[in-house]
Amino acid sequence: MARKSNVDSDGPSTADVSANEDVEMHDQDTKMSGFKKFGYYQDTPDYTDSDTNPNTTASSVAGDAPVDGRKKRAEAMNMRKSIYGKKHDRLGASKEDDTIRRFRYLLGLTDLFRHFIDTNPNPHIKEILAEIDRQDAEEIKKTKASKVRKGGAAAERRRKTEQEEDAELVREEKHGGHNETVFRESPGYIQGGTMRDYQVAGLNWLISLHENGISGILADEMGLGKTLQTISFIGYLRFIAGITGPHLVVVPKSTLDNWKREFERWIPEINVLVLQGNKDDRAELIKERLVDEKFDVCITSYEMILREKTHLKKFAWEYIIIDEAHRIKNEESSLAQMVRLFNSRNRLLITGTPLQNNLHELWALLNFLLPDVFGDSAAFDDWFSQQGADSDTVVQQLHKVLRPFLLRRVKADVEKSLLPKKEINLYVGLSDMQVTWYKKILEKDIDAVNGGAGNKESKTRLLNIVMQLRKCCNHPYLFDGAEPGPPYTTDEHLVNNAAKMVMLDRLLKRMKAQGSRVLIFSQMSRVLDIMEDYSVMRGYNYCRIDGSTAHEDRIAAIDDYNKPGSEKFLFLLTTRAGGLGINLTTADIVVLFDSDWNPQADLQAMDRAHRIGQTKQVYVFRFVTEGAIEEKVLERAAQKLRLDQLVIQQGRAQQPTKNAASKDELLTMIQHGAEKVFNSKGPIGMATGDQEADDDFEAVMKRGEQMTQKLNEKYETLGLDDLQKFTSDSTYEWNGETFEPRKKNVGLTWINPAKRERKEQNYGIDMYYRKTLVTGGRTENKQPRIPRAPKQILIHDYQFFPERLSELQDKETAWYRKDNNLQAPLPEGPDEDLEVREADQELAQKEIDNAEPLTEEEKAEKERLIEKGFPEWNKRDFQQFLNGSAKFGRTNYAGIAEEVDGKTAEEIADYAKVFWKKYKTLDNWQKHLNVIEDGELRVRQSEQKKELLKKKIGMYRMPLQQMVIKYTVSTTNKKVYTEEEDRFLLVMLNKYGVEGDLIYEQIRDEIRESPLFRFDWFFLSRTPQEIGRRCNTLIQTVVRELGGDEMRNGKGGKRAYEDDETEDEVEEPVKKKAKNGVKNKQLEAVKGKASPASAATSRASSVASVGPATKAKGKGKKK
Structure with missing residues (x-):
């Protein structure tokens, strides 16, 4: 039965709960105040029961959309998005608490984990760690001060009073005891049988991981019931911890039905969804059950994770459980990368073979479980390689690393009734x-x-x-x-x-x-x-x-x-x-x-x-x-x-x-x-x-x-x-x-082929003709072998060899042909050009007939000419050089070196000097030049955008509240963002830059974490692509306001800006044309009520428009 350390089955009285909550709230506020000041720990908003219950589904709030109600369907979809958003918010807050508890727990085990946590470059992690250290230092300081007040060392040797012991017990009960759950026998919610003792121990281990905010690897030997232990843990989350899900279980395709059967056998109350089947079957399951979260556990295969990632990524999963987890041992695989993108509070890996090849694969599993602890594979590998001189130290340290996360038992140790194979x-x-x-x-x-x-x-x-x-x-x-x-x-x-x-x-x-x-x-x-x-x-x-x-x-x-x-x-x-x-x-x-x-x-x-x-x-x-x-x-x-x-x-x-x-x-x-x-x-x-x-x-x-x-x-x-x-x-x-092979005698035959024996001769007529008529097969070449041709440098134009080198190589090749009686080959080409090709062959033959060997001076000259070129540069290096020059500018050698693999800044500088002297000797040199100049133009424009944006932000003391954005009329008419949202986007652009790989993902995260837009579900639901389009429009608006004609002198001109302004429109369903000429009444209402009064209620009501107002007023709308 489940044993709670400080509560009985009936629970504490209301008065006890209230008193304990007062003390606990004060302790919790004190403990978390340090994290709040960094902005990493945020209180979640107070929602009503209908939208904050962890088990709330989208369908329970939004209801089923009527077939003919487009507006209601849109409202249901928006409500569903809001439910997802709120659950992600709550999950984020829970993960923040788990991180703090996890760090405290791991650092309490051994300081070895500090080494791995310190390698994480995330400043968030470093500041949390620093705050934990600060709080621990304060606790130590308070303890020492208390001892001094009570008489120093002598006070430590006295016996505790009853009041002190009671206070300590209460403190331990509050902070350490109320979460501990231990099963001594098979839980009551397990209906299909009785769990064995070692399986109950495995369940308790999983519970302890959960209560310490740690993900783990259940690595029992195959056949010990890892599936049952996992199902019983999900039952604990549901019946004891009050967490019904959703949970995601990823298993091999062959075991899908087995997992479903095991759930039905052991805990039939759990609502299981098996996401599998052909495209139509999956679409029906997604529509009827997945989207509205009508399930507790979703079981799917590795293949379905990749195919249905769009839907599965929307959920805030409580647990992601992966069976046969060695499938993600390669962190570069598609499956491993995709499951890392799913948002979950905890993760559990199940495998009977935790190590298949080496320690790096073990790191890949640990990184999936705890990326904030094991974030750097190089640091993990390097640390153990550095300890290699002292084997005993490595043994002890790795054992400490694995102990909190991995449970590995073999049949011989736990299953006495099963005879060893x-x-x-x-x-x-x-x-x-x-x-x-x-x-x-x-x-x-x-x-x-x-x-x-x-x-x-x-x-x-x-x-x-x-x-x-x-x-x-x-x-x-x-x-x-x-x-x-x-x-x-x-x-x-x-x-x-x-x-x-x-x-x-x-x-x-x-x-x-x-x-x-x-x-x-x-x-x-x-x-x-x-x-x-x-x-x-x-x-x-x-x-x-x-x-x-x-x-x-x-x-x-x-x-x-x-x-x-x-x-x-x-x-x-x-x-x-x-x-x-x-x-x-x-x-x-x-x-x-x-x-x-x-x-x-x-x-x-x-x-x-x-x-x-x-x-x-x-x-x-x-x-x-x-x-x-x-x-x-x-x-x-x-x-x-x-x-x-x-x-x-x-x-x-x-x-x-x-x-x-x-x-x-x-x-x-x-x-x-x-x-x-x-x-x-x-x-x-x-x-x-x-x-x-x-x-x-x-x-x-x-x-x-x-x-x-x-x-x-x-x-x-x-x-x-x-x-x-x-x-x-x-x-x-x-x-x-x-x-053992003897490398030194590699030229000698070590293994002799089978001895050839003379076959018995058969003088039959049929056999004679059969052998005589057989053709083909290899025959030994009786001619003496021709010496190997002299090694020549394959010359490419981008290697910038002197022309003299080509002349010397041609001369050397011609002498080789003359010396070995080789004729000039006929150049390839169509039959129509045969006469021309024969003439070329004749000229080449004359060169061969008149050829002379290279002198010693010419051979030395050839070697010197080779050093003047760039023989180590290949086509890939050249293309990367062009791309780097376009990206960083032609004189930014350090930046270009980052783009060209295996080349230093000095090598880039040497090559660039020759390139800019001789680039007109290249084929398609104008095309290469255009690539670089266009890239440099984009860099200059990007820098100017940064300066203008910085200037715009600097015009206001509080830009988030005071900044005025001067929209054009065309932008205002299509605008769906509020000015407050646009100000926020511009401020974030100024913070992260106007160009980059992950800028819009970072801005999206800022939107979701900002309390300003906690209930602005339109803004919260924007994708990085939509945010990018809006940011592009806003930056062009700033450039138009402050940059004058300077930015228009670049490629694209004014028309490019006008095209950009139309890109921020939010995609909406295409409205079908009504039959029999009947127009859409809602559309007519929008068109007919374009009055100031109606505009006052729009999302764009607070913006000021500038631009050709006269022209706008003079034109009427087409009917």
């Missing part, structure tokens, strides 16, 4: 066909396999070899042309031609006989195709899920496999598609047909069966091809798992490691076992067919257990320093044999 690596060999294909793959790229090509081989080439070898280890039929046929038959060759299939066939016969059910995982969906044929051949009933399986079919397959009395023996799944959010505890055998690069993906696959609800012993059989590339893949996975164990489960630290394998690691994997394959003339390792009896199979199982234990022991002994120094060299040794 047994993992056995079954080592198999290669069949005769697999050996043949393995040789073909290696021989095709033998230079890359030997590393003899140096750095020439690309990583992509090596990755392709690795992929092909792994396919060969799985089944040779994955290669086109390997399967015998046509006609293609489903026969025993399907099993006998792959050693893994032989092992699987024997394993499944045993499992079927003992009544087990099996999950088979593979990375490759085409392996599942072969498995399906095999299952049909053996008569095994099966289900299948891969990446192309529709959502509805996934649910149906899972339900079909899990239903009581199901006849399905096998479940075929791809590791990535079937390893998330699926409960398959009715199976007790897991077969990993191949290993994933990421070991966490394999762990997720195992835990589909090994989770709460499993009553049998779970066995995991991983197939590994011995003496081949798969051994090295498995060892690399073991290293990453050890890293996870050190960092997360023990709080250990390590240097960030590369996520992907390096070229050396890939080369080592490829080379492993290659020599043995080349030297073999038949199957390797385990024989195929029926050559092995059951006792041999038992020997294979026993040997697999021994080798698995040996591999685990190898990595269990690695500590922090070992992993920091870990390279692929440590995996070169296997079974006493060292496979």
Whole structure:
């Protein structure tokens, strides 16, 4: 039951509440006074119940708009916007309180958090921190003064009086006790069953995070009920804390229905909306439920977050919960960036694999949770790298960092009723066909396999070899042309031609006989195709899920496999598609047909069966091809798992490691076992067919257990320093044999291809003609190799090389052709210009015939001429130089250097001096010049706008109240902003500047935080784009008033200003023309009542108009 620390179920009496409120209000005012003076803590306005209740929905206030009432629909929409605005305001105030509580709590744990908070450049954060320090210093000062008055140190040793103890208890009760909620057993609002003790402990941990204003990571091992713990926490917010939402739960698409079912099972009172479906279905859900907030919890997928971001961003979420949160480990991904834009009070991440590769990914998760604490990734990485010399210090410090935010428990520690899974690596060999294909793959790229090509081989080439070898280890039929046929038959060759299939066939016969059910995982969906044929051949009933399986079919397959009395023996799944959010505890055998690069993906696959609800012993059989590339893949996975164990489960630290394998690691994997394959003339390792009896199979199982234990022991002994120094060299040794490549002997052949044998001659007539008629193929070139052409500088006009350099290079090339008897090539072109091209070829040939080699003086001159140009400048650098010159001015070398990647201000200055001397030698030089001059004109105009705006603001002592804006008549007629709003916009423009990337977003935030417009929902609902258009119009008005003709001399002139003035109009629905010539009555009323009396009630009533008034009066309005 829930235990409140200072209130019973009935609550305190009215008198007690009143007395406590008086004391508490005084303490709260004293505590927050320091924050109010900075303007960071604002009292929220007093609203009525209809608009301030946190659970108020737009529909509850606005009602349903009538179908034929355009005006009422507009009012409902405005009311809905006001509801959203008020909730965002309240959320902002709550987040401010949470920030203060969070900082106090974290700084009370360890000063380590001060280091990370101090790296945040936000002045808001720094001043809050300074105010906390000031208040703490005052408290210490008061305490010391009190001790001095009571007798100094002697006073500390005396016993407390009853009154002092009572006062301390009351103080603790007020400030620390009234928020503490602890559950000792499964809460009463959980209806579908009873929570386990460790799940209740997890719920209490989530509650403590909430009460301290902290977001966290629930990182329990997969299968421990993280979904139930999360649902129970949402139930706490609803039934205990009185917070009904809205909450946003973002989950993988495959688990949407599972989350909905879990809510219906455990807390059916919570109103759940699943935002999913096609475009029309989603539009209906948004219209009927989402917009009017007719839900408590919205569950949606990662894809829907990106598609429906416009609607979801409008809400002030209480909690954003992300399942399988390692999807946002890359802070640059679209999903990670989008969810960071959503406004929420707290965030919760759920993942069974909090660390998949390195500490930077861990920082990305912490940054999403607490951006005000972990705002700088470089500071986070640098801090731990600086501590690397003292491993014990790093261990302790990282443990302190993680403890408040991360809860990680494993099944072995908390779930005693769940037997630990047994993992056995079954080592198999290669069949005769697999050996043949393995040789073909290696021989095709033998230079890359030997590393003899140096750095020439690309990583992509090596990755392709690795992929092909792994396919060969799985089944040779994955290669086109390997399967015998046509006609293609489903026969025993399907099993006998792959050693893994032989092992699987024997394993499944045993499992079927003992009544087990099996999950088979593979990375490759085409392996599942072969498995399906095999299952049909053996008569095994099966289900299948891969990446192309529709959502509805996934649910149906899972339900079909899990239903009581199901006849399905096998479940075929791809590791990535079937390893998330699926409960398959009715199976007790897991077969990993191949290993994933990421070991966490394999762990997720195992835990589909090994989770709460499993009553049998779970066995995991991983197939590994011995003496081949798969051994090295498995060892690399073991290293990453050890890293996870050190960092997360023990709080250990390590240097960030590369996520992907390096070229050396890939080369080592490829080379492993290659020599043995080349030297073999038949199957390797385990024989195929029926050559092995059951006792041999038992020997294979026993040997697999021994080798698995040996591999685990190898990595269990690695500590922090070992992993920091870990390279692929440590995996070169296997079974006493060292496979380390010898770089010094890279020119020698390390692995010899298979020996070529003379084929038996066949003198049959048919074979003779068949061989004779075969054409094509490579033939050895008997001609001697031509020496390589001299290296020449590729000259571009923007590199400003002297013309003499081109002459010397042409001379050198001509001599090279003459010396090697090369003819001048015929220039390319259309057939009509053949005669011209032949004449050019003849002239070029004459130059070759008369060519002479470069003298030593000319060679030295060539080197000097190269240094006079800019060979390190490329096209991208040149374009960035033009853009920087246009943006900052041609002489602002420091500013241009910020625009050009990798260039210093000195390099920019050297290049600019040459550019402005020789720019007319460039192609399209006039176009480049126009780009720079137009940009400089914009800079000058921007500076003049700033000066005029500053002058305008300086004319008034209180510009927000006194400034007079001289509107034009056209602006006044279309005006929908009040003069007070326009004054505010001009003052903010003067504060933030007239140009910039985020100016209008900052002005929008100022509008929302200003008490002047607390109830001005028109102004509060303006978007940055609309604010920008209005600001542009206002600045042109100021320029027109103070700038005279100076600003009109720029490009665009007067017409540009007139066009700008029309851009600030607020978009309104297009009015349709009435049928049968009947005009819109409201429109007629507006046109007919354009009198001074009616104008007095408009939003533009307070403005003074200047301009061609006579002209305006003289013209009548068209009817």
